Amino acid sequence: MSPVAALERPAAPRRRDAAATRAAMLEAAKRQFAALGYDRAVLRDIAAEAGADVALIKRYFGGKEGLFVEALKSAIGGPDRLRGWDRAGFAREIATLMAGDPHAHEERTQTFQFLLRAATSPSTAPLLNLAVQERFLGPIRDWLGGENAQARARVLAAVHIGFLVERLIRGEALVGAEREAFIDRAAAALDAVVQS
Amino acid sequence: MSPVAALERPAAPRRRDAAATRAAMLEAAKRQFAALGYDRAVLRDIAAEAGADVALIKRYFGGKEGLFVEALKSAIGGPDRLRGWDRAGFAREIATLMAGDPHAHEERTQTFQFLLRAATSPSTAPLLNLAVQERFLGPIRDWLGGENAQARARVLAAVHIGFLVERLIRGEALVGAEREAFIDRAAAALDAVVQS
DNA sequence: CCCGTTTGTCAACAGCCATTGACTTCGTTC
DNA sequence: GAACGAAGTCAATGGCTGTTGACAAACGGG
Numbered sequence: 001m002s003p004v005a006a007l008e009r010p011a012a013p014r015r016r017d018a019a020a021t022r023a024a025m026l027e028a029a030k031r032q033f034a035a036l037g038y039d040r041a042v043l044r045d046i047a048a049e050a051g052a053d054v055a056l057i058k059r060y061f062g063g064k065e066g067l068f069v070e071a072l073k074s075a076i077g078g079p080d081r082l083r084g085w086d087r088a089g090f091a092r093e094i095a096t097l098m099a100g101d102p103h104a105h106e107e108r109t110q111t112f113q114f115l116l117r118a119a120t121s122p123s124t125a126p127l128l129n130l131a132v133q134e135r136f137l138g139p140i141r142d143w144l145g146g147e148n149a150q151a152r153a154r155v156l157a158a159v160h161i162g163f164l165v166e167r168l169i170r171g172e173a174l175v176g177a178e179r180e181a182f183i184d185r186a187a188a189a190l191d192a193v194v195q196s
Numbered sequence: 197m198s199p200v201a202a203l204e205r206p207a208a209p210r211r212r213d214a215a216a217t218r219a220a221m222l223e224a225a226k227r228q229f230a231a232l233g234y235d236r237a238v239l240r241d242i243a244a245e246a247g248a249d250v251a252l253i254k255r256y257f258g259g260k261e262g263l264f265v266e267a268l269k270s271a272i273g274g275p276d277r278l279r280g281w282d283r284a285g286f287a288r289e290i291a292t293l294m295a296g297d298p299h300a301h302e303e304r305t306q307t308f309q310f311l312l313r314a315a316t317s318p319s320t321a322p323l324l325n326l327a328v329q330e331r332f333l334g335p336i337r338d339w340l341g342g343e344n345a346q347a348r349a350r351v352l353a354a355v356h357i358g359f360l361v362e363r364l365i366r367g368e369a370l371v372g373a374e375r376e377a378f379i380d381r382a383a384a385a386l387d388a389v390v391q392s
Numbered sequence: 393c394c395c396g397t398t399t400g401t402c403a404a405c406a407g408c409c410a411t412t413g414a415c416t417t418c419g420t421t422c
Numbered sequence: 423g424a425a426c427g428a429a430g431t432c433a434a435t436g437g438c439t440g441t442t443g444a445c446a447a448a449c450g451g452g
Contacts, residue, residue, distance in 0.1 A: 016399050016448060039235035043440065053401055055442080064440065098354075119365050120313050121233055129365050151377035154362065158294075159385055162358020166350060169315075169328065181347035185389055189355060192388035193381055212418060212429050239410065249431055251412080260410065 014051065022060050024050035029071040034114035038068060038124045069127055072118060075111050076135045085143065091194060095186035098163035100173030112164050119161075132157070144194070156193045210247065218256050220246035225267040230310035234264055268320055271310050272327045287390060291382035294359035296369025308360055328353075340390065352389045 014020065028049035032041040043064055047054045061067040118128040141153040163186060174182055210216065224245035228237040239260055243250045257263040311327070314320050337349035359382065370378055 018399065021399085037235075039233070042438085054440085055402085056400070058441065059399090116315075116361070119361050120315060122231070122313075123233075123236060125365055125367065129367060132365060148374075148377035148381070151374050152381050154366075154378055155381040155385055158358040158362035158382070159355050160358065161361045162354040162356065165357050165361060166354035169325065170350075178347050181344045182350060185344075185348055185351040186354075189351060189385050189388045192385050214429065217429085238408090250410085251432085252430070254411065255429085 018060075021050065021052045021056065025052055025057065025060070025067070026071055026074055029067050030075055030114060031110065033068060033071055034110045034112075034117065037117040038121050043067075065127075068118075068124060069131075071114075072124075072127060072131050073135075075114050076131055078135070080139070087194060091187040091190035092183070094160065094163070094190055095183045098167050098186060099179050099183050100167055100170070109168070112168055116165060116168060152193055156190070159189055159193060214256075217246065217248045217252065221248055221253065221256065221263070222267055222270055225263050226271055226310060227306065229264060229267055230271075230306045230313065233313045234260075239263075264314075265320065265323065268310070268314055268323060271307050272323075272331060283390060287383040287386035288379065290356065290359070290386055291379045294363050294382060295375050295379050296363060296366075305363070309364065312357075312360060312364060348389060352386070355386060355389060 025046060028046045029041075032046050032049065035041075043054050043057055046067075047057060057063070057067055061070055115128070118124045136157060137150075137153050140156060141149040144152050144156070146152075173179075221242060224242045225237075228242050228245065231237075239250050239253055242263075243253060253259070253263055257266055311324065314324055332353050333349050336352055337345045340348050340352065342348075369375075
């Protein structure tokens, strides 16, 4: 019934490669967790989507929670992601991003859903908190510098998150005058935090 | 172990009253769903907290989903928080709320948590969309007034939600100097939107 | 070519939980 | 006060899902 991996020419079931299957499972996990949330995501389905067996999840990740943490880290990315941002363009760039681009946002949206779901689920919130602290708040704090960097980083993260959620709820991208107005306001809000 | 309804004098098991037990179950459901989310919330516990039996949930609400929807409606219909806010105090009030209060952060954030967690349940997405539009975006827009009210309302709602989520992830309330700094910055960010 | 190790597969288990229907008790009406 | 319906209780059942250990196949070095 499901169009999972129906047409994956069964003649070449992928040469045995632990790293590859591990990566495939991680990818599938990100998709499933994003779409369904932690509790509703089913290990069997994740494994199936990756073209692997459930038992391997235990072997490679220890269990469901381990898989989730690993997927979370993979989704958030490394702590050096902020490198190269400049203060001037930052606010408007983020704002434009959040207004929504009709194209090319598939992957980003998925990551968001993933993070949002993780945030709103009590079972995973502590895990997310840890990851955010290490890979988001810390780097942003350092990037901001100056006084009260920690608190400002918190606020910045909150505002950022807010735009992501709004974008997610809205569903479609903004257009025309409303889009311009939105970007202006959002950039102003972000700048208010970045500029001390 | 759990301090559910242990001390509800068992001598007076409540005179038979369908409406009352229904209401009690709804109240318990709101609490449990807010605290645990849809999936982790257990009907047995909800019934127990309401001092009723599980089977009645089926009879009165049709099932778990029905109970959830009903609880959501009930939560949405709560008091309107925007009434009486003035432009001057608004930002700081919200910011303080989001910093977290070591005490008394039960009732106030429960509804918000419930709504946020509900956002991840596909079956309630339309319901929630409507609620956000009617009870959040609409009032905020009217309250803001002036030019580009709609766009500004979007941004304001987004920032607000962002703080909610950040609070949810963070888990604990802020204290001391960081708390003060956070409130200041958050208020500034909100003000940047409110003041046209 | 052989053997140990890695990789992948299979089936069963065990716990949790919503659902369900039959049964009992209470309240009300005639 | 008898009978009917509503309110509440109880136990069992069935499905779902994470986990687990035993087994088979492939790989690679000696």
